[in-house]
Amino acid sequence: MGTFSAMHYRCLMPHKPSAHVRRPTPQRPMRVRWWLLWCAMWCLCGAPALAQPAPKVLRYAMVSDATTLDPVSFSDIYSVEVAGSIFEPLYRFDYLARPVTVKPQLAAALPEHSADWREYTVHLKPGVFFADDPAFGGQRREVVAADVVYAIKRIFDPRWKSPQLPNFAAMGLTGLNAVRQRALDQKTPFDYDAPVEGLTAIDRHTLRFRLDKPDPRFIFSLTGTVAAAPVAREVVEHYGDSVGDHPVGSGPFVLASWRKGSQIVLARNPGYREVHYDEEASPDDAEAQAIAQALHGRRLPMVDRVEIAVIDEEQPRWLSFLQQGLDLVLLPGTFAPVAMPGGRLAPNLQRQGIVAQKLARPDVVYTVFNMDDPVVGGYGPAQVALRRAIGLGYDNDEEVRNVRRQLGVPAQSLVPPSTYGYDPALKSEMSTYDPARANALLDLYGYLDRDGDGWRDRPDGSPLVLQYHTDKTLRPFNELWKRRMDGLHLRIDFVPGQWTEQAKAARAGKLMIWFLSWNASAPDADEFLRLAYGPAIGGDNLSRFNLPAFNALYDRQAEMGDGPERLATIAQANRLLLAYLPIKAHVHRLQVSLHWPRLQGYQPHPYLRPFHAYVDVVPNPVNP
Template sequence: MRSSIRRCWPLAAVALAGGLAAASAFAQAPAPHKVLRYSLERAETGFDPAQTPDAYSREIIDNIIEPPLRYDLLARPARLRVATAAALPQMSADFRELTLKIRPGIFFADDPAFHGRVRELTAADYAYSLRRHFDPRLHSVAYADLLADDILGLQALRERALSRDQPFDYDSPVEGLAVVDRYTLRIRFGHPSPRFPLKLAESIYAGAIAREVAETYGDAIMEHPVGTGPYRLVQWRRSSFIALERNPRFRDEFYDEQPDAGDADGQATAARLHGRREPMIDRVEVSIIEEPQPSWLAYVGGAFDLTLVPYEFAPDAAPGGRLAPNLAKRGMRLHLVSQPDVTYTYFNMDDPVVGGYTPERVALRRAIALGYDNAEEIRLLRKPLAIPAQGLVAPLVAGYDPSLRTNMSDYDPVRARALLDLYGYVDVNGDGYRERPNGGALVLHMATQPDTSSRQLNELWQKKMEAIGIRIVFERRPWPEQMKQARAGKLQMWTLGGSSDEPDPEDLLALAYGPSKGEGNWSRFDLPEYNADFRRVQELPDGPERQAAIAQAQKLLLAYMPMKTHLHRVRLVLTQPWLEGYPANPFVNGYWRFLDIDAARRPATQ
């Protein structure tokens, strides 16, 4: 899920470049310092690609730390192109070996970890970064997905560290990662891995971390992101304010995005920005504001250059799906952005009340799912900018079928009550709430956040659960604290979301893959049949057989209900008239380098 915003939203004044050009009495003033102001709706957790589980933090990371590939900003459908790579990787005919060449002359941002040296990016940095995901101390959110790719030798290193209770060995050679020369990395897999190049476009898997940085900062690396990207972190007030500035070491890159011939808007954007040096904006200021009203009012007042419109204010921003006249008169632009994501409520499969694989526990989870109304959530809370979810596979990714209908989206409280009665979840003491089959209390504990949107969602949950005789209580903590509890398996239920960073369902299906328990698989679901289907999804080439494996994995999730999927979001984004180049590409998080600000159109008060 994309981020939001929190308790305070400090705004800094724009610093104007001053002074006169040297040696010229008639020199003009330099161009104004360009500052992009933006807000997130949830607090960040930190900035290490291996350890960061949330999209809010990764939106920052992806502007600092680079994988070797990226997606073209304007291409539809998604198309890979090089970032730090010299060319697209070469894959062997059997999909078991990949060769990646890195461009010479790319440098990390200056940092004390380098002791005054200018540090060049090399193939060894990507090899090291891939190894980090297998270090058990880091609890990498990408570990299970990379494990299923079976990069030869990495899992053996991890198991050795665990069995001997020793630090992970970063120096032992492994067959699957061979640094052929300074700029060439060869990766070998234990089975076909045809879509591994997609991972090389995601910082969560392949963002380059210099070993010196990781070893210098140790457990504090979440606070010290150092990359080769267009920006560097210069200020951070946790859960409040983040500032990035242009990385002086960033290489010469010039805007050259390639939209499809039939995309008139994309063609116009590409023509307008073509050849401009990236990044075009000098500084980015990100405020964390979780409450929707102050976020919306700040944007309307001109404090932010773009905003993800809070659902509560969608009717104000775009009544009937069209930009409100008062906003259109001010020159604002409306972007309707489909999201390759899914919101869901997971059940902790290790929990003694809602977890387990026995028929009565499965029946309880299915009854809870039937008792909740996705359509009402979309109508009342999403205004109605969402599509009901039939499973984990989201729009814009391979395998999504818009015509599919499953019981996942059914709302049937009559069936829910009948199912609970059948399996012994009945009201024994006459207080109006059901007990468990063994006579114990049946109480659902839902993790939640202390913001307005969460409170509205809680009210809907409470109303629907009481209608089928189930008591539910809400445990409120800030987002980062809930995430820590989720990692440790201490939350019984939590509503959150997963977003695909690639046009493929693999990383969404990984949300239920057994080996990733506590590292992305928050429900801790671990079913051998599902794990086998997930591995088939990874190994098979694109085609009907793989589509069948995707469908079978979805059926198993429906049968065992480790999570109740809710919806796929459609979001409204508004941009100010002076902001140029805003993309509506859900697979490009690190997009700030492609934006520009027309200083002549921006009010002087900004």
């Protein structure tokens, strides 16, 4: 019970009755009356308010800001991580199941498909609503099949210059590319009302997709893909070009605030439908089984707010976690020897109850060469020799050993572990460090020091300068590159910049060499091969590699069902990438996440980016 003020005390104490007041008899009813009066005055004079539970806030950091929250306009993982809790795709991955499994999200069930894998029918759940927004004029707005049709058509609208276009154009949704081309040819606005055979809302809650070619894995195009999540046309028309700052979806969270380059805050969507935790852990995963049992049936989301700090430097991010300013951190490589000596959590962190979890990430870190660049691009023998010499002269093993502190595996191809098409027995030139062969290749194809300044020149005698685009977080990698290229007498200059601006320039073919990573969105090699697929230039294909033989292999494997023949085709495509080397694969990363015991239910997932809805934050856990 709280502390009373003097006024409360006077209100609650009985007064001595005046002489003219007749004392009632018997006395017992009088005591009852005083008790009733005490209760009444307690209420009238201001009883202490019942304490409201403090909002549950999930706090963590990303190394880079989102570029935009308009699903049609982004392709980076940071935007996906934020927007994936605002917008909902038709399907998602189960949060706990390993190997990963696909579950309906907005769809009522898994899609029905034709025998030739060219037609898919999807039924949506009725009674799902967008978050409230002024664009709806005060009315609740149900999510319907036409919203999915509209969202995908936006990708084809030239107005939005969507980086997702090459991916969706390659899906072969019958007739949709023709609508785009008509808008381009006639210089008219994209016709959203034009009927398209490959993308149809049959009724209010039923979608039909028809493809130009078979696609046995089409469901992955609808799983976790925010670009295909339903979008309300009236929202886009209401906000116009600023729609990326006003995302409106049907997901568990809404955008509360966004300080560009600093912090993104998501708040619980008050109109979110009733969804309960039903994740299915693998029988042999005791930790996941415990989480499934503890959280089963809980209404989602379990936290009220998500505060995402943008902290690009490792030290401030790490210190913020140690000072409990963050609930979760992905262990920066610089601090791996301190936090995980010998691969085990340090005793001082164990004593604080910190939990460490490892995940072999289905990703690849790579260097991309612009195949249209006059220095490092091209398909001739001399240009190929230059790229292969650069690849042989860089030491992937040293990157894993010294820069990443053993948090990675040297890559033998673009295809990472935990994806269909990965060959654990493969040993290739991709991660071979052989400076002698590299120097021999350069000598053989005329990359000689012709002016005596100590640096190799191009075969025509012009200066040879490699321009590697980077940022301040990559200094250890830059230093490794510098040492190894010095060993080949290749001059390399580092061009600093912001990731978001570099991404735009890379899509436009304006960067010579860039260092980045690709994270799988589905458990299949297809999207990694797309990084070099000609029709994906300007989207996923930042190398601008366009080799007809490779494109044909990509198309062939895309139409095959899984099996030995498809695996052989994937291997053949990988051999072409190794021969021409438009992309130098470095490492498949090992992710170590650390979290305080107050963060409950967290499991690192290889494909599901936004985890916000599946965790709880308990300020004082009983069993830390």
